[in-house]
Amino acid sequence: xxxxxxxxxxxxxxxxxxxxxxxxxxxxxxxxxxxxxxxxxxxxxxxxxxxxxxxxxxxxxxxxxxxxxxxxxxxxxxxxxxxxxxxxxxxxxxxxxxxxxxxxxxxxxxxxxxxxxxxxxxxxxxxxxxxxxxxxxxxxxxxxxxxxxxxxxxxxxxxxxxxxxxxxxxxxxxxxxxxxxxxxxxxxxxxxxxxxxxxxxxxxxxxxxxxxxxxxxxxxxxxxxxxxx
Numbered sequence: 001x002x003x004x005x006x007x008x009x010x011x012x013x014x015x016x017x018x019x020x021x022x023x024x025x026x027x028x029x030x031x032x033x034x035x036x037x038x039x040x041x042x043x044x045x046x047x048x049x050x051x052x053x054x055x056x057x058x059x060x061x062x063x064x065x066x067x068x069x070x071x072x073x074x075x076x077x078x079x080x081x082x083x084x085x086x087x088x089x090x091x092x093x094x095x096x097x098x099x100x101x102x103x104x105x106x107x108x109x110x111x112x113x114x115x116x117x118x119x120x121x122x123x124x125x126x127x128x129x130x131x132x133x134x135x136x137x138x139x140x141x142x143x144x145x146x147x148x149x150x151x152x153x154x155x156x157x158x159x160x161x162x163x164x165x166x167x168x169x170x171x172x173x174x175x176x177x178x179x180x181x182x183x184x185x186x187x188x189x190x191x192x193x194x195x196x197x198x199x200x201x202x203x204x205x206x207x208x209x210x211x212x213x214x215x216x217x218x219x220x221x222x223x224x225x226x227x228x229x
Contacts, residue, residue, distance in 0.1 A: 003034040003055075007081035009114065010088030011037030011058065012044035014183040015134065018204035019085055024052055026208060031055060036079050039088070040064070063088055063114040064106045072114070076121045083211065084122065085132045086115045090185075091150030104149035111153035116160055119173070123164075128171050132211065133161055135177040137223055161220070174219040176210070178203055179226055195226045 006023055010016040020035045027033045037058040039045055045058040059075060062068055091107030092099040115133055122128045138144065139154040161175040180186060180197040203223070210221055 003032055004083070005034050005036060005079055005081040006083045006085070007036045007038070007076075007079050008085045008087060009038045009063070009118065010086065010134075011035075012039035012041050012048065014087070014185045015178065015181060015200050015204060016085070016087040017044075017048055018183075018200040019087070019207065020048060020052060020056055022201065022204040022208045024055055036081065038063075038075065064109045066109075069117070072117065073121065076118070081129055083130045083132070084118060085134065085207075086118050087134045088114055089134070089136075089150070089153070091147055091153065093146050095146065096148045107149035108153050108156075111150060112156045112160070115157055119160065119164060122173075123168060123171065128168075130172040130211065130215075131174070132207070133157055133173070133175045135161075135175055137177045137179045137225055140177060172215040174211075174215065174221070176207055176221040177223060179223040192225075198223065198227055 008016050008020055011020050016037070016039070020037055023033060023035055033055070035052070035056050037045055037048065037056060038061050039058070040060060040062040042058075042060040045060065049056050049058060061071060061075065063072065089107075089111035091111065092103040096104070119131060119133075122131050135157050136154045139147065139151040140158040142151075144151040158175065161173065164171070164173055178198060180192050181200045181203065182197045183200050186193070186197065207221070210219075
């Protein structure tokens with residue numbers, strides 16, 4: 001029996017890596033799933049493969065590069081995953097005008113354009129795969145000082161999700177919006193750490209269980225910024 005393929009875009013660290021671990025750990029007794037991870041840092045992907053074994057395959061791809069787009073389309077066709085999770089994202093920190101404009105373009109391409117391209121590809125398939133877009137409770141709903149390009153991209157991502165829900169109501173497109181996550185991507189001295197932040201593995205577990213549930217055609221899983229004790 002062919003294994004079900006799950007594609008994680010932005011799999012090397014943070015929530016993406018946590019999702020890869022969770023998907024494969026839930027499937028240990030009767031392995032029927034293969035996770036394919038894509039990210040720009042091959043070293044992190046190799047480390048994750050050593051941890052997870054042969055059911056985690058990967059390819060390095062920098063989604064911020066215009067020249068990578070043809071490769072991206074070919075990759076989507078080749079893997080033909082039944083489920084796709086788009087986690088990739090990021091952006092420069094600092095005053096908007098003080099950072100090179102190319103850095104802002106990087107944020108938009110990785111955080112929004114790659115997700116939009118994924119949705120465009122999915123909708124052109126005879127049986128569109130389930131797609132999960134990862135937003136941000138904070139940045140998709142309000143401005144974020146010193147993270148303007150990232151917040152702009154997350155706003156756009158939410159707008160894309162809401163618009164495609166209207167255009168393709170029968171497609172299993174979902175969005176999950178986490179709060180602050182305890183990963184290496186959130187600096188230890190970040191001001192938002194004045195309170196307890198979310199455990200990414202716990203969030204990943206909840207997302208994977210949620211993905212198994214039947215779609216109610218408008219699924220948006222929203223977390224509060226901080227865990228509610």
